[in-house]
Amino acid sequence: xxxxxxYKTLLTLAIIGLVIGFWGVxxxxxxxxxxxxxxxxxxxxLWVAVYLFFLGLTAGAFLITILTYxxxxxxxxxxxxxxxxxxxxxxxxxxxxxxxxxxxxxxxxRFLLSPGWYSMIFWMVVFTNAMILIYLLECYFLLREDLxxxxxxxxxxxxxxxxxxSFGKTGFTEADREADHRRVRFLSILSLPVGLIFxxxxxxxxxxLLNRPLWNGALTxxxxxxxxxxxxxxxxxxxxxxxxxxxxxVHYLGHVVRFLLVVFLFLQLLQFFVGYRxxxxxxxxxxxxxxFGPYWWVFWIVHLLIGSxxxxxxxxxxxxxxxxxxxxxxxxxxTFIAVRLNFVIPDQAVYKLEGLEATFYHHRLRTTEYFPxxxxxxxxxxxxxxxxxxxxLGSRWLPVISAGKGEAKHV
Amino acid sequence: xSKDLPQEDLLVRxxxxxxxxLNKKPQDxxxxxxxxxxxxxxxxxxxxxxxxxxxxxxxxxxxxxxxEEVGHYPSVRRRxxxxxxxxxxxxxxxxxxxxxxxxxxxxxxxxxxxNRCIGCRYCLVACPYAARTSDFGEWYxxxxxxxxxxxxxxxxxxxxxxxxxxxxYGQQWPxxxxxxxxxxxxxxxxxxxxxxxxxxxxxxVTSCVGRATIFGDRTDPQSLVFENMGSPRIFRxxxxxxxxxxxxxxx
Numbered sequence: 001x002x003x004x005x006x007y008k009t010l011l012t013l014a015i016i017g018l019v020i021g022f023w024g025v026x027x028x029x030x031x032x033x034x035x036x037x038x039x040x041x042x043x044x045x046l047w048v049a050v051y052l053f054f055l056g057l058t059a060g061a062f063l064i065t066i067l068t069y070x071x072x073x074x075x076x077x078x079x080x081x082x083x084x085x086x087x088x089x090x091x092x093x094x095x096x097x098x099x100x101x102x103x104x105x106x107x108x109x110r111f112l113l114s115p116g117w118y119s120m121i122f123w124m125v126v127f128t129n130a131m132i133l134i135y136l137l138e139c140y141f142l143l144r145e146d147l148x149x150x151x152x153x154x155x156x157x158x159x160x161x162x163x164x165x166s167f168g169k170t171g172f173t174e175a176d177r178e179a180d181h182r183r184v185r186f187l188s189i190l191s192l193p194v195g196l197i198f199x200x201x202x203x204x205x206x207x208x209l210l211n212r213p214l215w216n217g218a219l220t221x222x223x224x225x226x227x228x229x230x231x232x233x234x235x236x237x238x239x240x241x242x243x244x245x246x247x248x249x250v251h252y253l254g255h256v257v258r259f260l261l262v263v264f265l266f267l268q269l270l271q272f273f274v275g276y277r278x279x280x281x282x283x284x285x286x287x288x289x290x291x292f293g294p295y296w297w298v299f300w301i302v303h304l305l306i307g308s309x310x311x312x313x314x315x316x317x318x319x320x321x322x323x324x325x326x327x328x329x330x331x332x333x334x335t336f337i338a339v340r341l342n343f344v345i346p347d348q349a350v351y352k353l354e355g356l357e358a359t360f361y362h363h364r365l366r367t368t369e370y371f372p373x374x375x376x377x378x379x380x381x382x383x384x385x386x387x388x389x390x391x392x393l394g395s396r397w398l399p400v401i402s403a404g405k406g407e408a409k410h411v
Numbered sequence: 412x413s414k415d416l417p418q419e420d421l422l423v424r425x426x427x428x429x430x431x432x433l434n435k436k437p438q439d440x441x442x443x444x445x446x447x448x449x450x451x452x453x454x455x456x457x458x459x460x461x462x463x464x465x466x467x468x469x470x471x472x473x474x475x476x477x478x479e480e481v482g483h484y485p486s487v488r489r490r491x492x493x494x495x496x497x498x499x500x501x502x503x504x505x506x507x508x509x510x511x512x513x514x515x516x517x518x519x520x521x522x523x524x525x526n527r528c529i530g531c532r533y534c535l536v537a538c539p540y541a542a543r544t545s546d547f548g549e550w551y552x553x554x555x556x557x558x559x560x561x562x563x564x565x566x567x568x569x570x571x572x573x574x575x576x577x578x579x580y581g582q583q584w585p586x587x588x589x590x591x592x593x594x595x596x597x598x599x600x601x602x603x604x605x606x607x608x609x610x611x612x613x614x615x616v617t618s619c620v621g622r623a624t625i626f627g628d629r630t631d632p633q634s635l636v637f638e639n640m641g642s643p644r645i646f647r648x649x650x651x652x653x654x655x656x657x658x659x660x661x662x
Contacts, residue, residue, distance in 0.1 A: 032595050033530070033547050040470065040544035043532035103530015103545065103595030110510035110529055121509035121533050210503050210652050211539035352541045353648075355477030355492060360458065364470030364547055 011392050017385025024378020028100055037373040039364035041356075042348045046372035047101040049340040050380045054094035054387075055202055055224075056336060059232030060239075061087035061135060062195040063256070069188035075252055078404035080184070082243060083236050084139040085400040086391070090235075091132055093387040100379055120205040127198040134194060138187040140165075141180040146399030148172045158397060199225045206347075213283040214275065214347040223267050230260040231336045234329035241326030243401050254325035258315040261332065265308055282350055289346040294368070298338045307335025345370065421622040424635050425612055432628035433610060441519045442602050443629030444616075445639040446493050447661040450623035453478060453491035460618035461495075464603065466577035468587070469549040473542075473600035474615050493624065495615060496521060496542040496600035497648060497656030504534040504543060513597070519657050520602045522580065525592040534597050539652055548587075548594040581605045602626075629657070 027035040038045050061083035067073045068080055099105050116122045148169050151162035203224030206215035237253040240246065272291075275283045290299050314328035349367045351357050363369065372380075394400060432440050453476055461467070461474045477492040498521050505513045505521060512527035513534055535543045550573060558564025576583040579601065584593060603613035611617075616626045627636035639645070644661040 031548070033545065034549060036547075038545075038547070040535055041541060043535040043545055101531070103532070103597075104528065104592070107510070107527070107529045110512070110527055114511045114527060116507075116509045116511045118506045119509040119533070120507065121531060125509065205533075209507075209537050210654070211649065212536075348536065352539060353477055353492075353494065355479040355490075356475070356541060358478045360472050360475045362470045362472075364549070365472070365544070 014389040021382025035375040042370040046376040052340040056231030057090040059228035060236035065188040081142040081403040213286040234332040237329040247322040250322040302338040428627040428634040445625040450621040457615035460614040464614035497658040499654035528596040530595040
């Protein structure tokens, strides 16, 4: 469990981030998309990359609950409540950041009134809601016993909150416990197909687009599933180290993350190999932007060196050392935004038609000139801070750690 | 017959074609356009007339003229390719809309319902021709100084042009001062449906000084557009994608 000093430091950072980031939120609300550096040829930028970053973080709980309740790996059971709570925070941040990206957010009700059945974004919304529902219920059933217990403890702060969350329940019998675990098992099994489709559909949003050099292809949805599991798994490993200090658990999780990192790098290698060897000018141009473009260091230094090579070395050589494994996972998480940026932007940063760059000059009709402006960074900071605040408060005021005790015998 | 003898202006013929088309049942019309690249002189008049017709703000353009330099010195020339929305008959942009705010009409024009669009810009990403632009709510007069009480200055300039409603889709768009649609929306060429409705050719067609843009009902065998579509010089942009554009080109 983090010390009070860490907790207060992180809480202060989250509040400072919310205050500073609010300026960007105000700009985005007041001036709309005009406050961003986006254009018509690069219409998706930093916010979509941050959305995909959070999408990946949600996969941690997916990975843990599947391993625990579908594959019956008992060792992961104690972190079930923590991972289910993490997914709720990450998915909320995901929904908030993508809402900022909409030109007319208040028309979101249109998803219900005039759904586009053929649109991958429509299905993304459907499956996002399904995931929220599944993990909200799963989190609740995992925490319920402790919530009821806490609501009955004399002198416990915020008892009213726990009484409210217990919905009037004052005692918890063995039968209740069994019933809740049956529900959790059912929800976990349900989350397997729903989660795979959810991550796959997010990949399909990009994969089905004609004439997109890097996105278009069957590899993209698979890449999305693997990247989500990798970044989500790394997050859960890091959190397990911080909150549980269970070396054996971190050790096992480290193996899973190392395996996923190797698979991800292999898929990425395939993407680059096939792209370069096919030699289509548009594909080559996109890959060149990643490898040799103005932000080459994002790929070589941030992603490959700090986010892949160093963690891989640490996970392979020092896999017995829980602290090193946790920090290797931390490196993977913080550099993962580079992976997302390199996925979203270079594909759009090539002109689709020859001659388009030489006509009708306007800064919204350029490709390589896009760089997220202050508003985009501040809004992202605000959402990250909000997520951190929610996580810190949740881990302090909800039984996400204590509820995991003794969970293994129910798997 | 000698080419020097007086000939009927192509606009007059297209106007006649249009009247004939409008007498048909709406569901029997299929609008089409043919652009003769040999006649295009790269004057960009079509771009400007489209911007003026639809009161397009900065950064929004429906019809650009692509410019390329081809060949090597001394055999070098510039190639101009006007590119409106090509109004695909198998449009990738409409299928991706999560709220069905864009669709292909029965007459083959791909249009947007501004009041339904949520501004996710998926259609912009999906269009292989980069024919859609997003309205980021910019103003030509953003940096114009205010001169209250005079005929000049920001407000006067806005009143004189930018705040005049556009007539797209036969409605009065928009009050930009309030930030309402089409600000925040995806926008695109709509074959000037509001003009067609009252028997006028699209703005890009009437403004083309080289008469390079031919428009009409492509199912009418008497029409100029039908005639041109039979030319051996015909081709369509990115035909290999299977989008089946309604806009064709003559090499």
